[in-house]
Amino acid sequence: MSEPSNQPNLTPQFCFNQTALRDFLRISRGAIDDSIIQNLNALMKPAQMPWNSASTAGRQVRPGIRQPIDPQACRTFTNNVLFQSWQTRSDVLNYCAGVALDPNDPDLALKEVESAKERDRVIDERLDPYSGRYYPREARTELLANIIRNERSVEGIIRSRSWSIVSERCGDTGIGWEEALNTWRAEQEAHR
Template sequence: MSRTPDQPALTPQLCFNTTALRDFLRVSRGTVDDTISQNLNALVTPATSSPFDPASTSSRTPRPVHRRPIDGTACKQFKDHVLFPSWQARSDVLNYCAGVATSPDPDDPGHLLRETEDLKARERLVDERLDPYSARYFPREARTEALAMLIRNERMVESIIRSRTWSLVGERCDNGGATYEKALDAWRRGESQDR
């Protein structure tokens, strides 16, 4: 089975270091979700159901081998120990960083620069007859605003990836018709009861 990357320490520095944040999300997705077919194929134990039959080579079988259903126990272990923990680690990081993005940021290095630019923009004389572009002013974005936009985008990506992964898991394992949100919530409740 795949080994998911360890969740980084949840600090505001992680959130504002967009390279480290995106790297964790990318590696986590690449380890589990992007390679879901390979991960599921690894759960199938070859030749457990029936021994090799030499007569089987005389005709073509239309059923693809890689779509064989997987043992329910192996599926459950994969979901409980690899898939859902990976999703939960990414959710924890995204939720924490969303909280950081909505909190005041006293350590913002660009705060003084933005204040200075805003003051200059307010004091500027604008004569649109002489220069129609003189009223143009684009204030710099605070790093919390940039982080909030990044988190929104990553949550949309996460939703798309989880939906695709869950549909592929559903083809090979029994999902009971549950959506990935319901299955993840059920796993969270089960995990919290075990502690």
């Protein structure tokens, strides 16, 4: 069974390093969510009946009935691995979203100066039809905010898929992943 991801050292440099941020999210998702079926299969007990060669003598028309997973093992997995991993990724995304709101970003001031210069520039498009084009450079905080927005969207899709598989294999509790995660968070706060 996989272990939840360890939270990286959260600094603004980590957030602005797109490669490090995306690698952390990719590796965390790969270890837990992308391999959720294998993680759940690892929770199952070995077969109770010994192997019988007659079981392979004929073609199986309908798929075999899945062996149920022990409910306690499912709870342990979701509480100690799945939700813990989700919370770690949420903490990283929340921290980096806060960094993206930095009003003192030096790139933001540079962008404003460039925009002011561009407004004052005289353009004669008859001489150079491309001179009227201006592509303002995005400040690094704006780039980070876009990355965080995209990663949160991806996170929602991945969590929904993972939760549907957990619900199918461990028994559907009738609640969505957001409610289950919030319940787990409340329990964690109560134990502190």
